[in-house]
Amino acid sequence: MTMISVQDAQIIILELVESLEETETVSLEDATGRILAQPVSSSLDFPYWDNSAMDGYGVRFEDVKNCSSDYPITLEIVTEISAGINPKLSIQSGEACRIFTGAMLPDGVDTIVMQEKTHQEGKKVTVLSPPNYLGEFVRKRGSFYQAGEILLPSGLNINEPEMAVLATAQCSDLQVYRRPRIAILSTGNELITPSQTLQPGQIIDSNQYALKAFVVKNGGIPISLGIVKDQPKIIKQKIIEAINQADCVLSTGGVSVGDYDYIVQILAELGGEIKINRVAMKPGKPLTVAKFNNGCVYFGLPGNPVSALVSCWRFVKLALDKLSGLQSDYQPKFITAISQDNLSSQGQRETYVWGQLKLMNGQSSFSLAQGQQNSANLINLASSNALAILPIGTTKIHQGETVKVLML
Numbered sequence: 001m002t003m004i005s006v007q008d009a010q011i012i013i014l015e016l017v018e019s020l021e022e023t024e025t026v027s028l029e030d031a032t033g034r035i036l037a038q039p040v041s042s043s044l045d046f047p048y049w050d051n052s053a054m055d056g057y058g059v060r061f062e063d064v065k066n067c068s069s070d071y072p073i074t075l076e077i078v079t080e081i082s083a084g085i086n087p088k089l090s091i092q093s094g095e096a097c098r099i100f101t102g103a104m105l106p107d108g109v110d111t112i113v114m115q116e117k118t119h120q121e122g123k124k125v126t127v128l129s130p131p132n133y134l135g136e137f138v139r140k141r142g143s144f145y146q147a148g149e150i151l152l153p154s155g156l157n158i159n160e161p162e163m164a165v166l167a168t169a170q171c172s173d174l175q176v177y178r179r180p181r182i183a184i185l186s187t188g189n190e191l192i193t194p195s196q197t198l199q200p201g202q203i204i205d206s207n208q209y210a211l212k213a214f215v216v217k218n219g220g221i222p223i224s225l226g227i228v229k230d231q232p233k234i235i236k237q238k239i240i241e242a243i244n245q246a247d248c249v250l251s252t253g254g255v256s257v258g259d260y261d262y263i264v265q266i267l268a269e270l271g272g273e274i275k276i277n278r279v280a281m282k283p284g285k286p287l288t289v290a291k292f293n294n295g296c297v298y299f300g301l302p303g304n305p306v307s308a309l310v311s312c313w314r315f316v317k318l319a320l321d322k323l324s325g326l327q328s329d330y331q332p333k334f335i336t337a338i339s340q341d342n343l344s345s346q347g348q349r350e351t352y353v354w355g356q357l358k359l360m361n362g363q364s365s366f367s368l369a370q371g372q373q374n375s376a377n378l379i380n381l382a383s384s385n386a387l388a389i390l391p392i393g394t395t396k397i398h399q400g401e402t403v404k405v406l407m408l
């Protein structure tokens with residue numbers, strides 16, 4: 001199979017991933033981070049009723065529209081309405097009510113005069129300057145939302161603002177897509193778990209944890225399948241186990257051209273259709289993607305810790321977004337930044353370097369992570385928040401020049 005471009009790989013991946021259709025009911029309490037599976041509407045207008053946006057006095061606009069400091073107008077305060085009170089009285093011409101922020105307007109009041117523009121003495125209030133317009137400082141019933149319209153569309157990720165809206169609409173239960181199940185396995189004879197004692201030649205399986213964090217952050221349920229030795233029979237068994245219980249599998253290692261790299265061959269033996277097996281990017285060249293009959297999508301990621309994560313950020317993220325039912329254009333978040341360092345590449349593959357994106361003098365600026373840019377260097381990948389991209393054919397981006405950046 002030939003090496004394909006990053007752009008083509010993205011297109012192929014998005015084509016082969018199908019959005020999950022199964023839904024489940026969750027309570028409002030448990031809705032954070034879930035994806036709405038049906039549009040939500042409400043039988044309530046919002047605001048629920050006309051209410052005051054200020055502490056002040058409720059008046060009839062006609063009564064006070066011509067007043068000024070030379071012609072102040074004095075009204076009689078007939079009632080006081082604080083937030084939470086249902087006003088019973090109707091305000092007549094020549095009258096006003098004392099009113100506080102959030103309080104419901106009584107009949108007859110159409111405008112609020114802010115406290116600072118008045119002078120109160122006993123049961124009388126003098127208005128010293130006119131409201132700017134009829135309805136000033138009134139939050140009209142239904143002016144933000146009218147009952148029956150669509151409040152939130154299906155496919156929306158529920159974050160802080162959506163939680164506020166759902167609570168306001170009294171949605172105690174809602175339909176969301178079930179979370180995608182993502183199996184994670186690490187392949188390699190050299191690997192041990194973090195709790196084992198390191199023997200010479202061994203490597204601690206960090207990918208399992210990095211990928212688990214990635215899955216959780218992207219709304220999936222991680223299924224940690226642990227470490228698998230580089231033995232075809234054992235790998236085969238584990239992959240069968242993975243594709244039978246997961247919507248998507250992420251494995252690391254075993255996809256290069258070494259003698260112990262069996263994944264591609266095993267995927268094919270198991271009936272997986274190999275869609276990608278080499279991408280013209282650095283790091284991440286060995287990326288292998290296969291699709292199984294049951295719909296399961298298999299990502300065979302490179303073993304090097306940086307390569308594995310860069311592949312996830314560049315490709316698997318988009319696949320998980322689509323799988324999870326999120327409505328989106330499924331495009332990576334690129335921005336243009338000024339490079340604070342000289343960036344270099346061999347120019348043959350699209351090259352991703354890691355570092356920090358910051359706002360400097362009002363401009364987005366990218367600084368390389370200190371230390372070696374080496375796909376085994378998981379140490380300086382920590383606290384990176386962006387990847388700068390050198391396209392094929394570009395061998396240098398000088399300090400002060402612009403660079404395309406993927407935000408993480």
Ligand code: AMP
Nearest residue numbers: 186203204205206207253254302303304
């Ligand atoms: P491979 O792609 O299997 O040839 O692995 C490439 C490199 O990545 C080797 O140096 C491995 O030791 C390292 N590596 C593979 N799997 C892991 C893992 N799960 N955690 C950390 N490093 C790994």
Ligand code: MG
Nearest residue numbers: 187188253254
């Ligand atoms: Mg290996």
